[in-house]
Amino acid sequence: MKQEGLKIKKVSKSVNGLRIVDGVTASFLPGRITALIGPNGAGKTTLFHLITGELFPDSGKVLYRGETITCLSPYRVARKGVGRLFQDVRVFENLSVYENVASACYKHKTETPWFPFFRPGRLRTIDQQISEKVEYWLDYVGLAANKDDSGSDLSYGQQKLVAIARLLAGGFSLMLLDEPTSGLNSVMIRKVLSLLEKIVEEDKEKTIVLVEHDMSVVREIADWVYFMNEGKIAFFGRTDHVLGDKEVREIYLGF
Amino acid sequence: MTLLLQLLVNGIVTASLYSLLAVGFGLVYRSMRFFHIAFGAVYILASYAVILMRDTFGFPLSVSIIIGLTIGVVGGVLMDRLVYLPLEKRSAGSGVLLVASLGIYILFVNLIALIFGNEVKILSAGIAPSYTFGPLIISRMQTVQCLMGWLLVTVFWFIIRRNTFMKGVWAMGEKQRLVRVLGLPYEFMRVVVFALSSLFAGAASLLVALDVGIDPHVGMQALLTGAVAVIVGGVDLFWGWIAGAFLLAVLQSLAVWQFSARWNDLVTFGILIITLLFRPQGLFAPIRRREE
Amino acid sequence: MNYILHLLIMIGIYLILGYGLNLVVGFGGLLSLCHAVFYGIGAYATTMLMMKAGWTFLPAVGGAVIITAFFAFLVGFPALKFRGDSFVLVTLGFQMIVFTVLYNWVEMTRGPYGIPGIPRPSVAGYEISSLPAYLLLVAVMLGISVLVLFTLYRSPFGLALKALRDNEMAAEGLGKSPVHLFLFAFVIAGMIASVAGSLYATYVTYIDPTSFTLDESIFLLVILLVGGSGNRLGPLLGTVFMILLPEALRFLGLPDTVAPNVRQVIYGLVLILFMFLRPQGIAGKYSPR
Numbered sequence: 001m002k003q004e005g006l007k008i009k010k011v012s013k014s015v016n017g018l019r020i021v022d023g024v025t026a027s028f029l030p031g032r033i034t035a036l037i038g039p040n041g042a043g044k045t046t047l048f049h050l051i052t053g054e055l056f057p058d059s060g061k062v063l064y065r066g067e068t069i070t071c072l073s074p075y076r077v078a079r080k081g082v083g084r085l086f087q088d089v090r091v092f093e094n095l096s097v098y099e100n101v102a103s104a105c106y107k108h109k110t111e112t113p114w115f116p117f118f119r120p121g122r123l124r125t126i127d128q129q130i131s132e133k134v135e136y137w138l139d140y141v142g143l144a145a146n147k148d149d150s151g152s153d154l155s156y157g158q159q160k161l162v163a164i165a166r167l168l169a170g171g172f173s174l175m176l177l178d179e180p181t182s183g184l185n186s187v188m189i190r191k192v193l194s195l196l197e198k199i200v201e202e203d204k205e206k207t208i209v210l211v212e213h214d215m216s217v218v219r220e221i222a223d224w225v226y227f228m229n230e231g232k233i234a235f236f237g238r239t240d241h242v243l244g245d246k247e248v249r250e251i252y253l254g255f
Numbered sequence: 256m257t258l259l260l261q262l263l264v265n266g267i268v269t270a271s272l273y274s275l276l277a278v279g280f281g282l283v284y285r286s287m288r289f290f291h292i293a294f295g296a297v298y299i300l301a302s303y304a305v306i307l308m309r310d311t312f313g314f315p316l317s318v319s320i321i322i323g324l325t326i327g328v329v330g331g332v333l334m335d336r337l338v339y340l341p342l343e344k345r346s347a348g349s350g351v352l353l354v355a356s357l358g359i360y361i362l363f364v365n366l367i368a369l370i371f372g373n374e375v376k377i378l379s380a381g382i383a384p385s386y387t388f389g390p391l392i393i394s395r396m397q398t399v400q401c402l403m404g405w406l407l408v409t410v411f412w413f414i415i416r417r418n419t420f421m422k423g424v425w426a427m428g429e430k431q432r433l434v435r436v437l438g439l440p441y442e443f444m445r446v447v448v449f450a451l452s453s454l455f456a457g458a459a460s461l462l463v464a465l466d467v468g469i470d471p472h473v474g475m476q477a478l479l480t481g482a483v484a485v486i487v488g489g490v491d492l493f494w495g496w497i498a499g500a501f502l503l504a505v506l507q508s509l510a511v512w513q514f515s516a517r518w519n520d521l522v523t524f525g526i527l528i529i530t531l532l533f534r535p536q537g538l539f540a541p542i543r544r545r546e547e
Numbered sequence: 548m549n550y551i552l553h554l555l556i557m558i559g560i561y562l563i564l565g566y567g568l569n570l571v572v573g574f575g576g577l578l579s580l581c582h583a584v585f586y587g588i589g590a591y592a593t594t595m596l597m598m599k600a601g602w603t604f605l606p607a608v609g610g611a612v613i614i615t616a617f618f619a620f621l622v623g624f625p626a627l628k629f630r631g632d633s634f635v636l637v638t639l640g641f642q643m644i645v646f647t648v649l650y651n652w653v654e655m656t657r658g659p660y661g662i663p664g665i666p667r668p669s670v671a672g673y674e675i676s677s678l679p680a681y682l683l684l685v686a687v688m689l690g691i692s693v694l695v696l697f698t699l700y701r702s703p704f705g706l707a708l709k710a711l712r713d714n715e716m717a718a719e720g721l722g723k724s725p726v727h728l729f730l731f732a733f734v735i736a737g738m739i740a741s742v743a744g745s746l747y748a749t750y751v752t753y754i755d756p757t758s759f760t761l762d763e764s765i766f767l768l769v770i771l772l773v774g775g776s777g778n779r780l781g782p783l784l785g786t787v788f789m790i791l792l793p794e795a796l797r798f799l800g801l802p803d804t805v806a807p808n809v810r811q812v813i814y815g816l817v818l819i820l821f822m823f824l825r826p827q828g829i830a831g832k833y834s835p836r
Contacts, residue, residue: 052720078722090717092710094777094833103710104721106703111723113731116702117695123702151713163717170721290632338819347822349632350578350835354772355822357765362815365808373808475761479643482636520647524640531637532625 011060022231038228083172104170157188271404273500279455280481295474296363301327301457331453489537565782567739573776576712587759589744604668619737661755775831
């Protein structure tokens with residue numbers, strides 16, 4: 001069966017009587033990087049919350065790979081393969097880089113308290129596999145040398161890389177990235193961007209959605225763009241098409 | 256019927272004391288958003304200071320009370336200046352503050368116990384006569400408690416409503432950062448909050464101590480009573496605190512009537528847990544809406 | 548000599564409590580103020596099973612563990628809807644409620660009179676009554692508990708708990724269920740505390756509710772705050788410090804009337820100082836936020 005990525009159907013959400021997200025319909029396909037842009041307060045982050053189950057929509061449906069994920073708790077959504085990079089990164093500060101990434105790898109069946117007692121042999125094998133996996137992905141994002149540092153010792157940029165490595169190692173097929181390049185210097189931005197491009201190139205099953213304010217970043221890596229304004233999708237199209245649109249430039253870019 | 260009426264009267268008297276505790280605890284909890292366990296230490300500090308002044312230095316009771324309350328207030332403010340504020344400047348979280356506060360509480364209780372002993376100290380001025388209204392009996396001390404309690408609470412309520420500075424303090428709980436950004440005297444406001452909170456603690460403690468005496472370990476009970484009243488009534492609602500105190504007092508006296516005083520804690524904490532589970536914003540608060 | 552054996556036995560019992568609570572406080576990052584409740588329920592359940600139902604020691608311990616697990620679930624399920632101050636407050640509320648029940652339900656627990664004459668444990672026909680034998684029993688129980696707990700500490704379960712502790716939203720976004728994992732941790736900690744309760748009841752052969760007060764819960768929490776939590780070393784250092792401090796004071800010749808207060812003064816000071824200087828405790832991996 002063909003993977004159909006993430007589909008959002010007529011999703012609305014009001015908070016305190018204010019329509020933050022208003023009848024949004026959108027779909028995000030695998031093998032592509034789709035950007036979600038729009039002015040502050042347009043409802044982009046809220047839309048992410050609605051997808052990941054941090055918030056439940058008032059109406060509408062969210063489907064991932066044909067399954068409804070509306071109104072599931074965040075951890076259940078995550079188990080369907082929906083991963084998220086938070087705007088404020090959220091590495092596990094007291095865990096080492098290795099543990100940070102490893103924590104994403106264990107399937108929830110192995111995280112029961114009785115698993116280590118009933119399946120000690122199996123756990124050892126899994127530990128071994130995960131250790132190799134973590135090494136691989138740390139190397140992939142270029143943090144192999146920082147394996148034993150604790151999360152709080154890292155620079156902000158490195159923390160973002162750890163968070164991305166967590167998503168990659170955890171095998172999340174949908175990656176929702178909330179401003180992956182904000183607060184990074186240009187070297188780090190380059191690093192993150194080439195990483196993202198590499199990810200979709202190598203794995204056509206991966207769907208990447210990013211919220212981004214930096215238009216040069218969007219222009220560089222996004223294939224498609226949704227432009228949100230006041231809770232609605234105002235435009236959708238090829239990146240150069242949307243960014244070239246006169247109205248978009250007026251509302252958002254201001255020139 | 257008479258019994259029920261008597262219980263109601265007792266409930267009102269107790270509610271006046273609980274209101275003082277609720278206001279004292281609520282002030283800090285509401286404006287600083289942290290759990291001031293050492294409030295219980297301030298509570299016993301004030302009464303013991305009065306005992307020290309009267310029994311050891313031989314001051315008359317009225318002078319002792321003034322000095323004692325002052326010592327309580329100074330103690331409360333110093334706790335903030337020496338422990339909470341420095342910790343907060345290191346951007347410590349509420350867990351660290353809670354533990355430090357617990358530390359202060361344990362420290363004070365046991366220092367006082369070391370000096371004065373663990374047993375109950377009597378502070379009362381003499382035998383308290385009581386008034387009888389038909390079948391109702393109210394002791395003179397109860398009258399004083401009731402009048403003083405409600406007087407203080409009412410005065411405070413007017414101040415909060417009228418005084419701009421106190422309105423600022425009230426707003427602090429919602430927008431603590433804003434207070435700093437706007438250049439309001441944040442640290443001074445803290446001093447005021449802790450001073451007032453300690454004053455209420457001291458007043459409540461004295462009103463009780465003058466009646467039944469005090470021992471070093473009652474502070475925790477006082478703190479918890481105040482905290483439960485505030486949370487049950489609704490943290491963001493001043494009159495909710497009072498209503499919470501009232502509810503607690505009445506239910507407790509009903510429990511005394513139906514079972515025995517020993518089950519009071521069950522009532523208090525039962526209400527607390529039920530409230531937190533089913534109406535975390537407080538029983539009397541409206542469903543929370545952001546006012547922006 | 549007997550004195551040292553006694554100290555070792557007490558350290559053993561408190562190590563069981565400390566390591567169990569570590570799962571909730573150190574790994575889960577939740578400051579629980581009702582651990583003494585499970586310690587107490589364990590002690591009472593063992594006593595009842597032995598004295599009223601006539602069970603022998605080991606089955607009674609097992610029964611007490613199951614009973615305590617049930618209560619820990621009853622407490623944990625509502626309490627774990629909360630975090631931070633509210634969690635502390637709710638667990639404190641349960642502590643007060645359970646204590647009130649233990650104290651006042653005289654028909655069941657004999658309330659303030661306590662239950663004297665609890666039989667010494669007998670294992671495989673041997674009655675354990677001498678101090679060395681009892682120390683051995685405690686050591687074995689401690690060994691089993693620690694084996695279980697250390698396995699959990701380094702299992703995926705422990706890692707997931709730590710992730711939830713550090714950042715619940717991010718961990719949930721990686722598929723960790725806070726509801727289930729925290730509840731597991733809470734119930735397991737309760738079950739382990741129950742074992743300590745069984746040992747305590749049969750060691751002292753007398754229990755009354757005042758051994759399981761809020762102060763006791765605070766004491767247990769302080770063990771972890773002082774020693775540090777979230778690893779293996781912290782609870783050990785905390786327990787040794789907290790148990791040996793009063794003994795050290797005794798050697799300094801403090802009269803028994805003031806010793807408990809002096810000890811508490813030191814605990815208070817230590818707590819405040821640690822929050823300034825070393826909020827993660829002597830050897831902890833994690834500090835409360």
